[in-house]
Amino acid sequence: VESRTVDVAVIGAGLAGLTAARDLVAAGKNVVVLEARDRVGGRVYNAPLPNGGVTEAGGEFIGPTQDRIKALADSLGVATFPTYNSEAKNLLYMGGTATPYETGGPLGPLPPIDEAGLTELATMIGTLDAMAATIPVDAPWTHPDAAQLDAITFEQWLQDKITTPSARFLTEVATASVFSAEPDELSFLFVLFYIAAAGNETTPGSFGRLIDTGNGAQALRFVGGSQLVPIKLAQKLGSRVLLRRPVTGIKQTSTGAVVYGSTFAVTAKQVVVALPPALAGRLGYAPRLPADRDQLDGKMPMGHVGKAIAVYNKPFWRDAGLNGQVLSDAGVVRSTFDNSPPDASYGALMGFIEADIMREYDTKPASEVKAAVLKDYVTYFGSQAANPTGFVLQRWDNERYSRGGPTGIAPPGVLTSYGEALRKPVGRIHWAGTETSGYWIGYMDGAVRSGERVAKEVLGVL
Ligand SMILES: Cc1cc2nc3c(=O)[nH]c(=O)nc-3n(C[C@H](O)[C@H](O)[C@H](O)COP(=O)(O)OP(=O)(O)OC[C@H]3O[C@@H](n4cnc5c(N)ncnc54)[C@H](O)[C@@H]3O)c2cc1C
Numbered sequence: 001v002e003s004r005t006v007d008v009a010v011i012g013a014g015l016a017g018l019t020a021a022r023d024l025v026a027a028g029k030n031v032v033v034l035e036a037r038d039r040v041g042g043r044v045y046n047a048p049l050p051n052g053g054v055t056e057a058g059g060e061f062i063g064p065t066q067d068r069i070k071a072l073a074d075s076l077g078v079a080t081f082p083t084y085n086s087e088a089k090n091l092l093y094m095g096g097t098a099t100p101y102e103t104g105g106p107l108g109p110l111p112p113i114d115e116a117g118l119t120e121l122a123t124m125i126g127t128l129d130a131m132a133a134t135i136p137v138d139a140p141w142t143h144p145d146a147a148q149l150d151a152i153t154f155e156q157w158l159q160d161k162i163t164t165p166s167a168r169f170l171t172e173v174a175t176a177s178v179f180s181a182e183p184d185e186l187s188f189l190f191v192l193f194y195i196a197a198a199g200n201e202t203t204p205g206s207f208g209r210l211i212d213t214g215n216g217a218q219a220l221r222f223v224g225g226s227q228l229v230p231i232k233l234a235q236k237l238g239s240r241v242l243l244r245r246p247v248t249g250i251k252q253t254s255t256g257a258v259v260y261g262s263t264f265a266v267t268a269k270q271v272v273v274a275l276p277p278a279l280a281g282r283l284g285y286a287p288r289l290p291a292d293r294d295q296l297d298g299k300m301p302m303g304h305v306g307k308a309i310a311v312y313n314k315p316f317w318r319d320a321g322l323n324g325q326v327l328s329d330a331g332v333v334r335s336t337f338d339n340s341p342p343d344a345s346y347g348a349l350m351g352f353i354e355a356d357i358m359r360e361y362d363t364k365p366a367s368e369v370k371a372a373v374l375k376d377y378v379t380y381f382g383s384q385a386a387n388p389t390g391f392v393l394q395r396w397d398n399e400r401y402s403r404g405g406p407t408g409i410a411p412p413g414v415l416t417s418y419g420e421a422l423r424k425p426v427g428r429i430h431w432a433g434t435e436t437s438g439y440w441i442g443y444m445d446g447a448v449r450s451g452e453r454v455a456k457e458v459l460g461v462l
Pocket residue numbers: 011012013014015016017034035036037040041042043044057058059060061062245246247248274275276279305306307396401402404405406407432433434435442443444445447
């Protein structure tokens with residue numbers, strides 16, 4: 001068995017764990033990062049393409065107020081470029097009819113649906129933003145109305161507010177796009193928290209910033225693919241990052257902690273667990289975790305998400321005046337993006353498979369999923385979409401070391417009963433990961449923020 005002694009053992013080489021390691025190393029600490037997979041980046045992954053390129057199969061976009069991921073990328077020399085958006089039109093596919101619409105039109109990110117639907121949506125968004133403005137992002141469970149807000153699902157809150165079919169469809173597709181969950185899976189307090197978190201210390205969060213492309217969370221992509229950020233960060237950490245080291249447990253004693261797997265044992269003064277709660281709960285702990293933390297780990301499941309990327313010789317939809325973004329009320333893929341590289345030397349259409357639909361398709365043969373996805377792409381973009389030169393299907397729910405995504409979600413009651421346990425250290429164990437962030441919880445930016453926060457926390461006790 002391989003053994004080492006360090007100041008800090010970090011579990012997980014996603015953006016959170018790597019950022020924590022960077023800051024601890026900068027402070028002169030001896031650090032090791034233990035990663036289960038044979039690659040770094042976790043939920044951020046550049047899938048290789050047959051044409052030699054890569055395409056983002058996990059976390060991909062960043063946008064305004066996501067300052068910490070941007071600063072990290074800048075420091076590593078990873079450039080951004082705008083998502084293909086305002087150069088052409090979006091497509092709304094509803095009731096069997098495709099309607100192109102301007103991204104920068106008077107409706108902003110809202111598609112051209114009937115007046116009644118638009119009015120309902122605008123009212124709903126205004127109400128959500130106003131309520132979110134009262135939520136403290138570092139401790140949503142301390143809100144004076146937390147108990148009531150956390151007692152109901154988002155669906156229950158929507159019932160009397162969204163009654164027109166068009167507004168219902170757009171609310172569901174927006175919920176699936178943001179959370180990869182259905183409105184009846186999410187605590188209303190968690191939804192308000194997420195909206196409040198879509199900002200920074202000087203800019204309040206907003207619903208629009210979550211769903212918008214041009215001015216929101218989908219504004220920018222990384223040149224070379226998002227995984228370049230964790231790859232370059234890991235290169236700086238060098239031999240401190242150990243791949244193929246699945247941690248199975250943590251044993252704490254009065255003098256230190258031992259983080260172990262079947263082939264290794266690392267003795268450390270402090271430990272950072274940079275995993276989502278659903279995975280943290282699969283490690284063995286001696287002594288066992290306090291009840292609140294264990295309950296949290298069992299009650300914050302991952303969303304259901306997959307990405308399907310079809311590659312073509314060129315982004316042919318652009319010639320038809322389309323930007324590759326679809327919102328659809330039918331099919332396996334109900335929202336899409338243009339994932340082509342910045343020079344458009346080839347075309348890539350990326351589609352999300354989410355929530356109930358992903359649940360249904362998680363267990364089907366890949367060939368069946370591919371056929372269903374391409375059928376949708378033909379419906380949206382024409383027969384040229386039928387024959388891609390490459391195809392990537394990444395079903396995150398089936399990934400052993402992710403088990404879903406984009407993030408852990410909170411059903412009713414969880415934040416108010418166990419929210420405190422998200423970040424509360426347990427002896428020498430400190431918790432990181434995007435799920436522990438205030439601003440941009442669930443996003444790459446939240447992961448980086450959590451790594452920066454946990455490093456300070458650990459330095460405070462070392
Ligand atoms: C399909 C999809 C689309 C997304 N889109 C976006 C987007 O456009 N923009 C955005 O900002 N965010 C997006 N996200 C979310 C974003 O990817 C995550 O918030 C972020 O990457 C989480 O980073 P993390 O370090 O907290 O966790 P992770 O990336 O999950 O890191 C955890 C690490 O721990 C490892 N690990 C797990 N178990 C063990 C173990 N037992 N021992 C050792 N190591 C272990 C994992 O392999 C992984 O490397 C998306 C996610 C998905 C899945």
